[in-house]
């Protein structure tokens with residue numbers, strides 16, 4: 542599958558690097574308003590290819606997206622230390638209006654994969670502006686937060702993150718919801734597994750993991766300016782599910798008719814992903830507190846998305 546990437550900064554280029562190393566795309570085209578950057582990133586990634594795959598990596602113009610099955614949108618501004626994702630909204634909405642006007646005429650049938658923040662609202666804006674079916678406008682949403690959650694739980698229990706089945710729901714941002722109630726290790730409820738291996742999930746441990754997930758981006762941005770390895774791999778993982786029609790269950794964001802009592806809102810819940818985009822939505826079992834938190838997250842996103850003029 543040919544994959545286009547608009548925005549060849551840290552996130553777009555790292556996604557391209559992950560896709561190329563994993564051999565998930567036959568061809569990658571990198572586009573940026575800074576042409577020289579796109580050319581340099583494409584050349585650098587292309588030099589990694591002979592070690593791992595046969596992906597053809599080029600920089601290009603919007604017309605070169607023709608034939609792409611997926612276009613990753615990673616253009617725009619990113620957070621400065623201490624800045625929230627929501628504070629980027631107006632600036633990145635303007636970037637997306639310009640980018641979509643170029644992308645849509647060339648690839649009206651491509652699946653759009655949104656990375657730019659605030660990713661849920663950018664996903665909702667893209668769905669509205671494009672008129673594409675919501676199942677084909679996919680935000681990376683909490684795929685990264687879910688990875689962070691699984692990583693920290695796995696470390697606490699002494700097991701691989703792949704054996705932790707747990708999701709972060711709602712906003713990819715400050716109001717996100719760690720779904721503890723439905724979490725499993727192997728097929729065993731998390732608290733039971735934790736007790737059996739002698740590593741109980743006390744309130745203190747849960748609070749530490751919650752903080753580690755919710756505030757990961759702030760800590761990384763303070764330390765090195767931006768985050769990109771995690772999301773680069775997450776975007777490649779979503780492309781893999783689409784390119785191979787894998788029907789994987791991943792927590793991603795699409796505009797959804799109703800979640801936790803809120804209508805027409807883009808946020809993350811686990812969803813089945815295959816060649817046609819999102820094929821099904823899955824609503825995990827939540828306790829009252831988690832449901833109320835998901836309702837708050839959904840309401841906040843809906844209010845902010847509705848306030849953005851198109």
Ligand SMILES: NC(=O)C1=CN([C@@H]2O[C@H](COP(=O)(O)OP(=O)(O)OC[C@H]3O[C@@H](n4cnc5c(N)ncnc54)[C@H](O)[C@@H]3O)[C@@H](O)[C@H]2O)C=CC1
Nearest residue numbers: 548550551552573574616617618619656657658660767772
């Ligand atoms: N969804 C997620 O989990 C994550 C999302 N992000 C978000 O991804 C976005 C990109 O972050 P970085 O790559 O670190 O930023 P960056 O500044 O390194 O790259 C952004 C690129 O977008 C380009 N750009 C800006 N306006 C453009 C336009 N109109 N047309 C074409 N290209 C344009 C810039 O020239 C720049 O190269 C940010 O919004 C950031 O917050 C970052 C990490 C994780």
Ligand SMILES: CC(=O)C(=O)O
Nearest residue numbers: 626658685757758768
């Ligand atoms: C920057 C961002 O959204 C993240 O690393 O979660």
